[in-house]
Amino acid sequence: xxxxxxxxxxxxxxxxxVTLTFILMDLAPGKPLLGPPEVVxxxxxxxxxxxxxxxxxxxxxxxxxYLGQLSRGNLGESFGLRRPVADxxxxxxxxxxxxxxxxxxxxxxxxxxxxxxxxxxxHRLPDxxxxxxxxxxxxxxxxxxxxxxLLLFGEWLGWFPIAGMSxxxxxxxxSSFYCVMDRLWHLAxxxxxxxxxxxxxxxRFQRAAMLExxxxxxxxxxxxxxxxxxxxxxxxxxxxxxLSFITLFGLAFPFLLTGSVLIETTFAWPGMGxxxxxxxxxxxxxxxxxxxxxxxxxVVTGSLLxxxxxxxxxxxxxxxxxx
Amino acid sequence: MLSARRLVLVLAAIGLSACQPSGGCTxxxxxxxxxxxxxxxxxxxxxxxxxxxxxxxxxQLFLKLADIGLSTNTVGDEDFQPLLAExxxxxxxxxxxxxxxxxxxxxxxxxxTASDVAFTFDAYTDSAVASPFRANLRRIASxxxxxxxxxxxxxxxxxxxxxxxxxxxxxxxPAHLLRGVPRDSWKTAPFGRQPVGSGPYRFVAWKAGQTxxxxxxSTFFLGRPGIRRVIWRFTPDLQVxxxxxxxxxADGREALYSPENIARVRAAPQVTLYxxxxxxYGYLGFxxxxxxxxxxxxxxxxxxxxxxALTMAIDRxxxxxxxxxDFAKVPPGPMSQLWWIWDxxxxxIPYDTVLAKRLLSARGWRDSDGDGIRDRAGQPLAFHIxxxxxxxxxxxxxxxxxxxxxxxGAQVEIDEVQAGVxxxxxxxxxxxxxxxxxxxxxxxxxxxxxxWTRAGFGGSNFLRYDNPxxxxxxDRAGTAATPKQARPxxxxxxxxxxxxxxxxxxxxxxxxxVFHSRIGDVKIRPDSWAALLRTWRIPSDRLIDRDRVER
Numbered sequence: 001x002x003x004x005x006x007x008x009x010x011x012x013x014x015x016x017x018v019t020l021t022f023i024l025m026d027l028a029p030g031k032p033l034l035g036p037p038e039v040v041x042x043x044x045x046x047x048x049x050x051x052x053x054x055x056x057x058x059x060x061x062x063x064x065x066y067l068g069q070l071s072r073g074n075l076g077e078s079f080g081l082r083r084p085v086a087d088x089x090x091x092x093x094x095x096x097x098x099x100x101x102x103x104x105x106x107x108x109x110x111x112x113x114x115x116x117x118x119x120x121x122x123h124r125l126p127d128x129x130x131x132x133x134x135x136x137x138x139x140x141x142x143x144x145x146x147x148x149x150l151l152l153f154g155e156w157l158g159w160f161p162i163a164g165m166s167x168x169x170x171x172x173x174x175s176s177f178y179c180v181m182d183r184l185w186h187l188a189x190x191x192x193x194x195x196x197x198x199x200x201x202x203x204r205f206q207r208a209a210m211l212e213x214x215x216x217x218x219x220x221x222x223x224x225x226x227x228x229x230x231x232x233x234x235x236x237x238x239x240x241x242x243l244s245f246i247t248l249f250g251l252a253f254p255f256l257l258t259g260s261v262l263i264e265t266t267f268a269w270p271g272m273g274x275x276x277x278x279x280x281x282x283x284x285x286x287x288x289x290x291x292x293x294x295x296x297x298x299v300v301t302g303s304l305l306x307x308x309x310x311x312x313x314x315x316x317x318x319x320x321x322x323x
Numbered sequence: 324m325l326s327a328r329r330l331v332l333v334l335a336a337i338g339l340s341a342c343q344p345s346g347g348c349t350x351x352x353x354x355x356x357x358x359x360x361x362x363x364x365x366x367x368x369x370x371x372x373x374x375x376x377x378x379x380x381x382x383q384l385f386l387k388l389a390d391i392g393l394s395t396n397t398v399g400d401e402d403f404q405p406l407l408a409e410x411x412x413x414x415x416x417x418x419x420x421x422x423x424x425x426x427x428x429x430x431x432x433x434x435x436t437a438s439d440v441a442f443t444f445d446a447y448t449d450s451a452v453a454s455p456f457r458a459n460l461r462r463i464a465s466x467x468x469x470x471x472x473x474x475x476x477x478x479x480x481x482x483x484x485x486x487x488x489x490x491x492x493x494x495x496x497p498a499h500l501l502r503g504v505p506r507d508s509w510k511t512a513p514f515g516r517q518p519v520g521s522g523p524y525r526f527v528a529w530k531a532g533q534t535x536x537x538x539x540x541s542t543f544f545l546g547r548p549g550i551r552r553v554i555w556r557f558t559p560d561l562q563v564x565x566x567x568x569x570x571x572x573a574d575g576r577e578a579l580y581s582p583e584n585i586a587r588v589r590a591a592p593q594v595t596l597y598x599x600x601x602x603x604y605g606y607l608g609f610x611x612x613x614x615x616x617x618x619x620x621x622x623x624x625x626x627x628x629x630x631x632a633l634t635m636a637i638d639r640x641x642x643x644x645x646x647x648x649d650f651a652k653v654p655p656g657p658m659s660q661l662w663w664i665w666d667x668x669x670x671x672i673p674y675d676t677v678l679a680k681r682l683l684s685a686r687g688w689r690d691s692d693g694d695g696i697r698d699r700a701g702q703p704l705a706f707h708i709x710x711x712x713x714x715x716x717x718x719x720x721x722x723x724x725x726x727x728x729x730x731x732g733a734q735v736e737i738d739e740v741q742a743g744v745x746x747x748x749x750x751x752x753x754x755x756x757x758x759x760x761x762x763x764x765x766x767x768x769x770x771x772x773x774x775w776t777r778a779g780f781g782g783s784n785f786l787r788y789d790n791p792x793x794x795x796x797x798d799r800a801g802t803a804a805t806p807k808q809a810r811p812x813x814x815x816x817x818x819x820x821x822x823x824x825x826x827x828x829x830x831x832x833x834x835x836x837v838f839h840s841r842i843g844d845v846k847i848r849p850d851s852w853a854a855l856l857r858t859w860r861i862p863s864d865r866l867i868d869r870d871r872v873e874r
Contacts, residue, residue, distance in 0.1 A: 030743030031750075035455060037711065037742045038603070038762050039373050040773045040783045048453040052507055081531075082366035082511045091531045150563075155570050162567045168534045168554045169355055169869050268558035270532020278559070281713075283743045 006307065010300035017296040018289065022066060025285050026059050032283040034079060053079045055285070066289065075293075076286035080279060085290045088275060095165060096271030099194070099264070102187055104252055106195025111202025112245065118203065119210030119241075120233050130203070137200035143262035146193040150266065153189060160189050163268035190267040194260055198252075205248060209241040216240070243314055250306020347871050352539070354550040354861035354870045356842065359564035359573035363532065363557045368515035369494040370447045370454040375762070379577070379853040380555065383537050384520035385494035388421050388440065388474075391487070395661060395765040395850050398806050400486035406545070407435055407495055407521065408474075419476040419489055420469070426544035429497045430519050437468035442498035444476075451506035456492040459769065463488060482802050483809070484766055491764070495521065523548040523857035532557060539857075549844065549860030551870075568594060568837060575838035577852040581715070582648035588837045597836040598650070600660040600849040605717065605760035606826040607708065607724060608786045609633075615753045617787060623706055624755070628686050630824040634672045635679035636731040637724065637827050646719050647832055654831040656817035657775055661849050662767040663806065669817040672824060679731050690732055697732035705734035706755035709748060712739040717758040720829060724758075749785040757785075765850045767813070768801035775820060788825035841865035 034049045035041055050056050054065060054076075069076055075085035114134065118127045137145070154162045165186045166172065171179035213219065214237055222236045261273035272291060279287035364377035369385055372378075389411070392402035400411070409424040427435035444466035447454045462485075464477045476489050500519055504512050518526050523545070524537035535555045539548040556573055558564045565584045567573040569591045578601075579585050588594055609624035624630055639653045652660065655669040683689075688697040688704050697704040710721045718739060725735040740748070748754050761783075763770045774783045776794040793816055800812035821828075836852060838845055841861055848854045861870055 029747065030741055031747040033743050033746060035373055036375070036762070037746055038760050039455070040761060040770065040779075042455060042458055043782050044450075045453045045455055045457065048450060049510065052453065052510055077511050079510075080365065082371070082515060084511070088531065095532075150566070155566050158570060162570050162572050163558050163563050164533060164556060166533070168357065168536065168556055169552075169872050170874075172528060172530070172534070172536065172874075265559045266563065268532075268560070268563055270530075270557075274532060274559060281741055281743070 003308070006304055010304055013300050014293070014296045018293050019063070021292040022063055022285075022289060023059065025283070025288055026062075028283075030283050032079060032285065049079065053077060055079070070293075075290040078279070078284050078287045080282040080284035080287065085286045088287065089272070089290060089294070092270060092272045092275045095269060096264075096273065098165075098183075099187065099190055099269055099271055100260070102191035103194035103198060103260075106191060107198030107202055107252070108245075108249070110195065110199035112206055114199065114203035115206025116210060116233065116238055118207040119214065119237070120229075122207075122211060127207075131207075134200040134203045137196055138204060140197065142193060142197050142260065143266055145197060146190065146263050146266040149189050149193055161186050165269055190263050190269055193267075194263055202245075202248065206241065206245060209244045210237055213237050213241045243310060246309045246313065247306050250302045250309070252302070348551070348873055349866065349871065350863050351860070352541070352547060352549065352551055353863065353866055354842075355552040355554065355872065356550050356575075356856075356859075356861075357554045357556055357573045357869070359567045359576045360555045360557050361559070361561050361564050361576075364535070366511070366515035367518045367526070367529075367535075368509060368512055369496065370443075370452050370456065371509050371512070371515060373455040376555075378851060380535055380537070381494055381518075381520075382522070382851060382853045383524035383553065383856060384518050384522045384526060385496065386427070386520070386522050387490050387494055389486075389490045390854060391491060391765060391848070391850065393846070393848055394663075395848070396663060396806070397487040397491075397766045398483045398809075403486060403490065407440075408490075414475075416481050417478045419478070419486065421474045421476070423472045423474065424544060425472060427521055428542075428544065429499075429521050430525050430540065431497075431500070433497065433499055434471075435495065435497075435521050436471040437474040438471070439495050439498045440474035441466050441468045442502065443493050443496045446496060446501070446506070446509070447493050449506050452509045459488060459492045483804055483806075484768060484801075487766060491766075497521070524553060543857070546857070548857040550842075550856070553856065571839075574842065575836065577836045577847075578834045579837060580832075582650065585648075585650065585835055593839055593841075594837050595840045595845075597838065597845060597847055598833050599836065599847045599852070601651075601832040601834045602659045602661040602764075602850055603760055603762045604654050604657065604659045604828065604831040605720070605758065606657065606828045607637075607720075608757045608759050608826040609824075610752060610754055610756065610786055611789075611825060612752055612787045614755055615751070617752045621755070622702060623704065626686060627823060628682055629688070631672055631822075632679040632682035632686070632731070633728065633733065634824045634827045635675045635682070636733070637727050637829075638674045639827065639829055640674070642720060642723050642727075643830050645723060646716060647830060650835055651830045651832040654828045656821055656828055657771060657826070658767065658817075658831065659761075659763045660831050660833065661763055661765055662770075664767045664800075664810070664813040664817075666810075666814055666817060669814050669821065671821050676731055683731065683733075688732070695729075695732065696734045703734060704732060705736070707736045707738050709738050709740060709745055709754040709757040711742045711745045711758075713742055714758075714760070716830075717760065721758055752785060752787070768797070771797050771816070772801070775825075786825050788820070788823070790819060790823055793819045793823070841867060841870075 032055055034046050078085050078088055081088050114130055118130050121127045150162065153160045165183065167182050171182040219232060219236055222232050261277050264271045264274040275287060276291040360376060362374065362376035364380055365374055366372050367377060367380055367384065369381050386406045388408040389403045389405050392404055394402045396402040407423055407427050408421040411419060411421045414420050423435055423437055429435060446452050448457055448460055462479050464479045467475050469475050478485055497519055501514060504514065516529055523540055523543045525540050527536040527538050529535045537553045539551050541547050561580060564576055565579065565587055568575060568588055571593055575594065579588060589596065609630050610621050611624055613619040613621050643651045643653050655667050655671060658665060683697055687699045690697050708721050710717050721737045725737060728735045749757055761774060773779045775788055776797055777789055780787065796812055796816035796819060800809045800816055803809035803812055836847055843860045843862055845859055846855045
């Protein structure tokens with residue numbers, strides 16, 4: 001019953017977000033850019049295209065038309081990309097999944113590892129050094145770090161490609177092991193940028209969670225029973241500190257598909273973030289609406305997933321949920 | 324777990340392994356050109372788009388009947404080069420007959436015929452297609468196929484740019500592939516993402532947000548293209564594109580836009596710069612109607628003398644130097660360097676701050692309260708400049724203008740807005756002054772008329788500049804039989820608009836292209852840099868790894 005209520009609330013939230021976005025995009029200043037702004041425009045042509053793309057008419061008519069389309073699984077046509085929105089998303093989503101997935105992997109593996117290590121060595125030199133390093137990285141704007149890495153490893157040292165997700169000459173598609181390596185090579189800088197900044201935050205979060213747990217009676221008991229320090233940390237301390245980590249994972253989940261706008265732009269990575277930003281600047285409503293629909297669905301799904309996982313690993317929550 | 328240092332080393336090792344080249348094309352027709360492009364096309368169906376990025380690629384895929392020469396002279400037909408039409412002749416004053424080259428083929432093997440030409444005209448002029456070029460074809464009454472090799476154009480009237488209108492705006496389309504596509508679906512037609520043309524290059528692949536790849540058609544009837552493969556590599560940012568060129572991960576691009584970018588690529592030893600005439604100009608336009616109410620004159624800019632005074636307050640030469648360095652000129656009127664009517668001798672309002680102050684005082688604008696800002700009847704001499712946030716150049720100009728206006732007692736606020744907001748506010752007349760730039764095609768006639776005459780009301784003349792004498796001069800200049808007859812008329816028109824000062828004409832940039840030095844025979848036509856790409860070559864002794872790659 002709890003799950004049904006949560007799912008129903010999630011659907012309502014998505015609907016509300018999509019509706020609000022539709023209205024706000026309409027109210028926002030600026031009109032859809034049907035042609036380049038620096039080329040003399042023909043008002044007659046603009047009015048024909050406005051009608052053909054369904055951008056005319058009162059807001060409520062367009063809204064219900066949009067809902068009708070949506071109910072048939074049709075996300076509409078983008079006037080900026082001149083193609084069905086679903087096709088554009090289908091191309092962008094795997095790219096974002098790849099980048100965000102790699103970044104999250106770096107983020108969680110490195111962040112979790114560093115957090116545990118720092119808690120284990122708390123207040124000693126490695127912890128102090130790592131605390132400062134993670135604080136620095138956490139404070140750095142992601143795009144700035146991206147530009148620095150690009151400048152250093154791309155332009156000056158030439159170790160990594162400047163932009164894009166593959167070598168357009170040798171590997172237009174991933175058709176060989178060589179091209180898998182090429183894809184990883186292109187992935188390295190953007191994923192590292194996102195991953196390092198994320199890992200810094202995760203490490204600090206995890207360190208705090210570990211230290212909070214370390215004061216608990218069961219940790220003292222484990223030590224009193226003669227358990228090794230390794231066993232205390234990994235078996236008792238980490239396991240209980242992972243509860244907050246699951247919440248963090250749930251919140252990070254939407255990022256898998258919505259991507260990072262600035263990093264995708266800096267590294268010319270053709271993902272969802274870039275698609276959505278371009279669409280907002282062009283007032284390409286169908287793409288913006290689809291991106292918001294996707295993002296909001298993922299946020300509520302991520303949150304739902306985190307709740308379910310927490311309930312699965314922490315019986316106290318299940319008891320409270322059914323009460 | 325890997326330490327950060329080890330991770331970097333592993334990734335670098337992966338990178339090095341990924342650098343291994345392969346393949347071995349040798350000879351005259353190898354070569355891969357990787358272009359660092361900032362804009363991505365929306366669609367590759369010529370009548371449906373006016374994006375420059377689309378045009379550059381369409382140049383390689385779809386031919387015109389004939390094309391303008393390097394002189395970009397639009398009058399008469401002497402300077403035009405045959406393409407799909409092997410020859411043409413005039414059959415009376417209003418009839419133009421094209422003979423299609425019998426060797427011309429669509430890339431699916433079908434011959435190009437006069438029916439394709441008639442079909443193309445029909446599509447471009449069909450309102451359902453909503454072609455941006457439809458208005459340019461309004462003086463052509465009909466296009467018919469006399470026989471499979473002969474297309475006949477009939478004009479409604481006689482004028483100097485008849486030939487230009489007949490050939491410049493239309494790229495001939497394959498009727499057999501597009502006839503079945505409903506015209507109101509052309510805006511998103513799948514053909515536009517997998518085009519089949521008759522040009523020197525064939526379409527290979529379009530990876531959204533990444534690349535478009537073309538490969539040379541070795542059987543092209545006008546001669547095999549010199550470079551085997553051309554790849555447009557898209558980045559959303561000019562700086563990133565420039566960095567790709569500097570780092571030798573791309574071969575070039577058509578324009579660098581800022582002195583900083585030019586300086587960066589100049590330092591790269593492997594590239595050569597190619598300056599050429601730009602097709603854009605920019606200005607600070609004064610809204611002659613009240614902000615948001617086109618029925619009333621603007622309280623400041625409604626007065627000609629005030630506009631003239633504000634124009635005198637601006638040192639345009641210094642601004643050009645500050646923003647563009649040596650790569651732009653002050654335009655002698657509303658024009659880019661591309662137009663043959665460019666006339667530095669045309670009379671302009673001089674930079675003279677003393678005269679500007681005197682003129683403002685004479686019109687009643689005085690600093691009555693000593694705050695440094697002039698005022699009249701309680702109204703300060705203050706206005707807002709609308710600037711698109713995407714244009715670094717114009718944002719820079721806005722700040723410099725603000726300073727120079729302050730020196731004569733005018734207060735300026737800068738409104739940085741997104742391009743969509745700028746377009747909306749311009750169309751609705753909701754602005755005081757606007758920093759605008761236009762890209763032009765080679766014909767001055769339509770460009771001036773659409774932006775600066777009454778014909779542009781409701782369209783691109785959002786300043787609502789209206790001077791019947793100027794309109795008449797533009798009309799006469801556009802219909803003069805020869806450039807010699809047209810030139811004095813254009814000068815008179817320019818001097819009229821300069822004297823009225825509806826805008827301060829600020830910059831007409833040069834374009835500076837950059838390409839890898841191994842590329843030879845680089846010829847750039849100013850109106851469309853990629854128009855002659857098929858004649859570029861990479862000599863066999865200059866091939867590098869990426870040129871030799873076979874797939």
